[in-house]
Amino acid sequence: MTALDELPTPALLIDRDRMEANLAAMSAAIAAAGVALRPHFKTSKCLAVARRQLAHGAIGFTCATPAEVELLQEAGVEDVLWAHQPVGPAKVAFAVQALGRGGLTIALDSVEVAEPLSRAAASAGVRVPFVLEVDTGLHRAGVDPDRAVATAAALIALPGLELRGVLTHEGHLAAHGSDRAGLEAAGDLAGRTLVQVAEALRADGHDCPLVSVGSTPGATSAPFAAGVTEARPGTYVYYDANQVGLGSARVEQCAQTVLARVTSTQRAGTAIIDAGIKAMSSDTLATAGILGIVCDASGTPLDGLEFKAGNEEHGYLTGPGTADLRVGDLLRIIPNHACGTTNMWSALFFVDGDRAVERHPIEARY
The missing domain is CATH 2.40.37.20 (D-serine dehydratase-like domain)
Structure with a gap:
């Protein structure tokens, strides 16, 4: 000491008691929503923290970078979601290697992103489980909801790609600032929008078992939309001044x-x-x-x-x-x-x- x-x-510094309380509270809240908890690893980038999240019921982790994916796979985490587009030869080569280890799902939102990955994976003889990223209001990555069915069909037609479900990041909730009621309403809408996309995919004949929402501000709203299956908050493990300002x-x-x-x-x-x-x-x-x-x-x-x-x-x-x-x-x-x-x-x-x-x-x- x-x-x-x-x-x-x-x-x-990380106040261990506060962190443990945060982990326990979020685990209980997400369990109350009846969905799985898949925290975003980027908040801690620390295996000691990740082990505590697993102890509190996390089913796996969300990652932003190849380095995060590799670190968790080497640590024995068997269920990893890479929620970033693998664009460029280096990331495609890494994705194929990581897919070969098993337990990896990749987020995609266009044929342009998926085609090089499909070719490389087919050449290596590996399958590509993927989730379709859907834009529910952030206007960053993600396909518009009304184009989701057509985009999913085009992706599934590529060699080696297997649809696991849909994903969104409701990061636009932060724009509501201290208006907590508005933030909660926007989070609920994001969750319901994603569920509607999943239902449209199923009506078109596609399996869609995973319906994944993700943010700390939205953790009290989006995961509670009927039909959502998992939540991916990240900042909750520590919280910060931004989350205080948002009322989270x-x-x-x-x-x-x-x-x-x-x-x-x-x-x-x-x-x-x-x-x-x-x-x-x-x-x-x-x-x-x-x-x-x-x-x-x-x-x-x-x-x-x-x-x-x-x-x-x-x-x-x-x-x-x-x-x-x-x-x-x-x-x-x-x-x-x-x-x-x-x-x-x-x-x-x-x-x-x-x-x-x-x-x-x-x-x-x-």
């Missing part, structure tokens, strides 16, 4: 913090800390509008302090609360976006109270 005051700063979590549920020290108080109204944008997520899409929530060394938010800007190794705290800060003061910052923050770090510390009790690697980073 190491006292937090003895750790070099900045450092990435309370500050006291946020398990991830960045430990930092005040390094300069030269100018009135400003204090500098040793955690800049290389220690935080600078995700401009985060509705929190800040780099993080400033807390004291125990994790309790401090009044009169804002963290809106940073350089690479310097964070700028502003506001009347800076008058109470001194060089050397220890602070903890709840990041605006947990997933983006994770990718900045090579290791994390599990924390119990005021002590770091375990150090674990963060892997599969860019």
